[in-house]
Amino acid sequence: MSTTTFAILISGVILLQVAGFAAFGFYRQQARYRALERPEPNVVPPPSAVGSTVPAITRAIAWSGEREFVVQRRVIEDGNASVCSFYLVPTDGAPLPVYQPGQYLTFKLEIPEPTGGLPTHVVRCYSLSDRPRTDHFRVSIKRVPAPPGKPDVAPGIASNHFHDHIQEGSRLSVRAPSGHFHLDAESELPIVLIAGGIGLTPLLSILNTLAHEADPREVWLFYGVRHRGEHIMKAHLEHLRDTHPTLHLHVCYAEPSAEDRAGIDYQHQGWIDIQLLRRTLHFGRYDFYVCGPLAMMETLVPALGEAGVADENIHYESFGPASLTRRRAPVSATVSIPVAVRFSRSGKTIQWDSTSDSLLELAEDQGIRVDSGCRAGSCGSCQTRIESGEVVYQQTPDADVKPGHCLLCIATPATDLTLAL
Ligand SMILES: NC(=O)C1=CN([C@@H]2O[C@H](COP(=O)(O)OP(=O)(O)OC[C@H]3O[C@@H](n4cnc5c(N)ncnc54)[C@H](OP(=O)(O)O)[C@@H]3O)[C@@H](O)[C@H]2O)C=CC1
Numbered sequence: 106m107s108t109t110t111f112a113i114l115i116s117g118v119i120l121l122q123v124a125g126f127a128a129f130g131f132y133r134q135q136a137r138y139r140a141l142e143r144p145e146p147n148v149v150p151p152p153s154a155v156g157s158t159v160p161a162i163t164r165a166i167a168w169s170g171e172r173e174f175v176v177q178r179r180v181i182e183d184g185n186a187s188v189c190s191f192y193l194v195p196t197d198g199a200p201l202p203v204y205q206p207g208q209y210l211t212f213k214l215e216i217p218e219p220t221g222g223l224p225t226h227v228v229r230c231y232s233l234s235d236r237p238r239t240d241h242f243r244v245s246i247k248r249v250p251a252p253p254g255k256p257d258v259a260p261g262i263a264s265n266h267f268h269d270h271i272q273e274g275s276r277l278s279v280r281a282p283s284g285h286f287h288l289d290a291e292s293e294l295p296i297v298l299i300a301g302g303i304g305l306t307p308l309l310s311i312l313n314t315l316a317h318e319a320d321p322r323e324v325w326l327f328y329g330v331r332h333r334g335e336h337i338m339k340a341h342l343e344h345l346r347d348t349h350p351t352l353h354l355h356v357c358y359a360e361p362s363a364e365d366r367a368g369i370d371y372q373h374q375g376w377i378d379i380q381l382l383r384r385t386l387h388f389g390r391y392d393f394y395v396c397g398p399l400a401m402m403e404t405l406v407p408a409l410g411e412a413g414v415a416d417e418n419i420h421y422e423s424f425g426p427a428s429l430t431r432r433r434a435p436v437s438a439t440v441s442i443p444v445a446v447r448f449s450r451s452g453k454t455i456q457w458d459s460t461s462d463s464l465l466e467l468a469e470d471q472g473i474r475v476d477s478g479c480r481a482g483s484c485g486s487c488q489t490r491i492e493s494g495e496v497v498y499q500q501t502p503d504a505d506v507k508p509g510h511c512l513l514c515i516a517t518p519a520t521d522l523t524l525a526l
Contacts, residue, residue: 167202167281171213174242176275182245184334188303189268190234190245193277200239206310207287207394207422208233210244211280211484216266228478228486229263232307232396232422233282236314242282245337247303284483284503286396286422288314294392294418295323299377299405301397302330305337307422308396316349324349325386329357329377329397333365355385377401379408395421447523448473449492457518464489464496464524465513473526475513482515489513494522 174193182188193210195201209232215224234245248268249261271277288311296315298308305328315324330336336356346354358371365371373381393409395402402421409419446464447454451473461467465487468475478484485504489511496516506512513524 167204167283169281171278171280172197174277174279176271176273176277177241179271179273183337183339187248187335188245188337189248190243191267191271193242193244193279194240196276201237201242202281203237204233204282205284205287205290206233206236206314207307207420208282208284208310209307209483210242210282211478212263213278213280214263214266216262217270225262226476227263227266228476228484230284230479230483232284232310234306234309236310236317242279245303245306245309280485283485283505284422285501286394286420286503287311288394289392289420292392293322294390296325297382297386297391297393298324298326299382299393299395299397299401300326300328301377301401302335303337304397304401304422306396308394309338311394312345312352316345316352321351323351323353325353325355325391327355327357327377327381327385329359329401331360332358332362333370334362336370339370353385355381357381377405379405379412382409383412391418393419395419444494444518444521446518447521448526449523450526457522459517462517463499463514464511464516464518464522468513468524468526475526477514480514482512485512487513490525492523492525495519496522 173196175196176191177194178190178192180190180192182190209230211228211230214227214229216227217224231244231246233242235243246264246267249264251258251260286307296311298312300308308326312324312326314320315322326342328336328342333339336358342354342356346352355373356371357373357375357377358365359374359376361367361371361374367374375381391414393414395405395409406419406421410416444457445454446457446467448468448471451471453471453473455467455471457467461470465475465477465480475489476486478486480487481503482498482500483503485506488504488506491509491511495518496511497519498512499515499517502512502515504512
């Protein structure tokens with residue numbers, strides 16, 4: 106496509122977005138305002154923490170705290186045997202809450218020390234990878250090895266624990282589904298799902314839901330992996346494509362192996378990039394959902410914005426401490442005057458000087474023990490009561506925060522602050 110043609114296309118997209126706003130905007134804005142009404146005293150919302158995902162009230166029939174589940178079934182999902190699905194049923198036998206496709210579960214794990222010492226407590230979030238069911242949940246977990254070329258760095262403790270020690274019959278402590286990255290049920294726009302590697306899982310939940318409900322929206326799935334060995338749930342995805350005329354499957358292999366068949370196993374060689382989206386998608390307006398490795402998110406999310414896609418139509422998810430720049434407020438800009446942080450139980454008062462990225466880091470630097478898990482505002486483990494003062498968030502919290510509390514891992518002080526720590 107020439108630059109001129111693309112410029113015309115994008116101008117058209119923007120015009121359509123404006124026109125579309127009249128049709129869909131009012132309803133969506135109402136939903137957004139309702140959701141933002143949730144009281145969160147003591148938190149100053151930073152302008153850049155709005156993000157593209159809208160907080161939603163999803164917990165009406167969810168449980169609070171941990172609930173016990175038993176692993177009913179394990180299924181290997183890729184040629185390399187590095188992704189395993191775990192089917193979980195509640196031991197209390199009560200029905201499960203309906204979650205929003207795209208949400209995740211939070212696991213509280215006790216991982217035994219190989220040397221026989223005290224177990225390590227670890228909190229991890231894993232996306233639900235199937236449509237909501239009343240009797241079981243499914244998560245699909247990739248074994249995380251040590252980073253390439255760094256054998257001295259420990260492999261992923263929780264993912265390896267799942268793969269090596271969580272068997273059929275194992276019991277797990279699980280918090281209710283949560284997360285603000287999920288299908289926008291109110292939108293009627295066609296949907297573009299963009300997944301990299303194990304980032305497929307929340308999008309698979311969305312896809313399976315749309316397929317099950319025979320949703321009339323057209324759906325494109327762009328799915329990037331290196332080669333067939335990493336292609337998760339290949340047969341399932343192809344079955345969905347063959348049985349749902351509204352689903353368009355575009356698999357990209359970055360490094361296809363000699364046996365991988367172009368046009369059969371995969372449709373494109375290389376990374377998913379904005380040019381591929383431009384070539385493939387019809388003229389129009391879409392809801393984009395993106396989940397994959399950080400490099401992919403950092404490239405594609407801004408590229409969609411630059412191509413004229415409105416923020417409210419770009420939904421993205423990336424677990425891990427390094428979240429997208431677009432969602433982060435410049436930490437130094439959040440406090441204009443010197444502020445002091447007092448940890449009341451520890452009796453320590455520290456001057457905040459922006460050398461720490463978060464209140465969690467500040468507390469840890471002072472040797473104050475804080476429970477933490479995802480370090481990205483998702484699992485809620487580091488939730489702490491604010492005795493006085495206000496915090497500002499670097500990104501929108503995914504965990505629901507109790508009134509008068511804050512998530513230390515994504516918070517910095519906005520004023521002098523006293524924390525119940
Ligand atoms: N709900 C959630 O938030 C979830 C999030 N995730 C996240 O998804 C990520 C997926 O990790 P993993 O399976 O290891 O991914 P991989 O590292 O295996 O990457 C998947 C594919 O994406 C390609 N890729 C890398 N950089 C880019 C880029 N800039 N643009 C386009 N494609 C790119 C890779 O190519 P190459 O070979 O060149 O690297 C590879 O083909 C995890 O980091 C995790 O944080 C996972 C599950 C759930």
